[in-house]
Amino acid sequence: MPEIAYLGPPGTFTEQATRRLTADFEADLVPYEGVPVALAAVRSGEVLAAGVPVENSVEGSVPATLDALTVDDPLVAVAETMVPVQFDVLARPGLELSQVNTVASHPHALAQVRGWLGENLPKAEQHAVASTAAAAAAVANGEFDAAISAAVAREHYPSLVRLEHGIADVADAVTRFLLVRKPGALPEPTGADRTSICAVISDEVGTLADMLAELSLRGINLSRIESRPVKDRFGHYRFFLDFDGHVADTRIGEALAALKRRCSTVRFLGSYPKADRKPGYVRSAASEQAFDKSARWLEAVREGRLA
Numbered sequence: 001m002p003e004i005a006y007l008g009p010p011g012t013f014t015e016q017a018t019r020r021l022t023a024d025f026e027a028d029l030v031p032y033e034g035v036p037v038a039l040a041a042v043r044s045g046e047v048l049a050a051g052v053p054v055e056n057s058v059e060g061s062v063p064a065t066l067d068a069l070t071v072d073d074p075l076v077a078v079a080e081t082m083v084p085v086q087f088d089v090l091a092r093p094g095l096e097l098s099q100v101n102t103v104a105s106h107p108h109a110l111a112q113v114r115g116w117l118g119e120n121l122p123k124a125e126q127h128a129v130a131s132t133a134a135a136a137a138a139v140a141n142g143e144f145d146a147a148i149s150a151a152v153a154r155e156h157y158p159s160l161v162r163l164e165h166g167i168a169d170v171a172d173a174v175t176r177f178l179l180v181r182k183p184g185a186l187p188e189p190t191g192a193d194r195t196s197i198c199a200v201i202s203d204e205v206g207t208l209a210d211m212l213a214e215l216s217l218r219g220i221n222l223s224r225i226e227s228r229p230v231k232d233r234f235g236h237y238r239f240f241l242d243f244d245g246h247v248a249d250t251r252i253g254e255a256l257a258a259l260k261r262r263c264s265t266v267r268f269l270g271s272y273p274k275a276d277r278k279p280g281y282v283r284s285a286a287s288e289q290a291f292d293k294s295a296r297w298l299e300a301v302r303e304g305r306l307a
């Protein structure tokens with residue numbers, strides 16, 4: 001049975017997401033201590049794929065994931081899912097909320113309950129740990145008083161007491177997760193796909209605008225753009241772009257080829273069905289039929305059959 005890595009220990013949001021992402025096939029889920037090690041296990045062939053968090057609706061992107069996708073051998077996303085995110089406060093037995101002096105969680109989780117912590121545990125020391133379930137494990141080991149965890153974490157640490165249920169500064173928060181594996185056959189286009197890339201551009205006037213123009217003039221809807229430092233040179237950035245469409249679509253293929261000519265590096269991070277399965281709007285001049293028709297016209301002109 002294929003093994004699939006996820007950010008563990010058991011009881012994380014990533015575990016829930018990875019179960020969804022692998023619902024269509026038999027797989028053994030294997031917990032890893034961090035996203036970089038989970039992705040390294042995919043690269044080394046120790047596991048077939050990994051489920052990783054990429055972006056949260058409140059706190060934004062997960063830098064550890066973005067950075068780990070750009071180093072070493074390329075990996076590609078083949079599926080995405082969205083998981084609603086609310087938290088429980090799980091404490092050592094015998095403690096009441098007013099007695100909690102230390103609270104632990106994943107940095108993204110702490111950020112998503114910043115307001116609640118300010119109101120309810122203003123004096124508690126906050127500790128960032130590797131995941132929300134790692135926080136629950138640490139509380140069970142006596143390292144901290146309370147954890148901000150997923151509700152399911154309590155199933156794995158039954159000694160913990162739930163002091164609060166379903167807290168979140170922003171109702172309806174969601175985190176987007178990807179199933180990532182080594183490059184191979186791509187998922188078939190579905191008509192409701194997303195493509196992700198990472199590009200490094202030269203530090204010259206207009207290069208970012210030119211890069212975006214390659215997408216907009218082909219009617220491609222950009223759904224996310226953000227930058228991370230390249231790390232070894234100050235002031236140089238990698239741009240992460242998500243846009244509607246599949247690399248098999250002509251407009252996407254042509255845009256990618258143009259970006260490859262313009263950028264110093266382009267890393268393809270995958271074309272996969274969007275979690276909401278909603279087809280993106282494609283204006284008629286950017287449709288497959290329009291590209292097909294214009295390609296046939298050009299061929300005829302080149303062969304001297306038309307003027």
Ligand SMILES: O=C(O)C(=O)C[C@]1(C(=O)O)C=C[C@@H](O)C=C1
Pocket residue numbers: 007011012013014015053056062085106108109130131132133150175
């Ligand atoms: O710690 C977990 O449970 C995770 O799965 C990680 C993670 C994240 O990276 O954002 C996932 C979802 C929540 O937004 C909080 C934490």
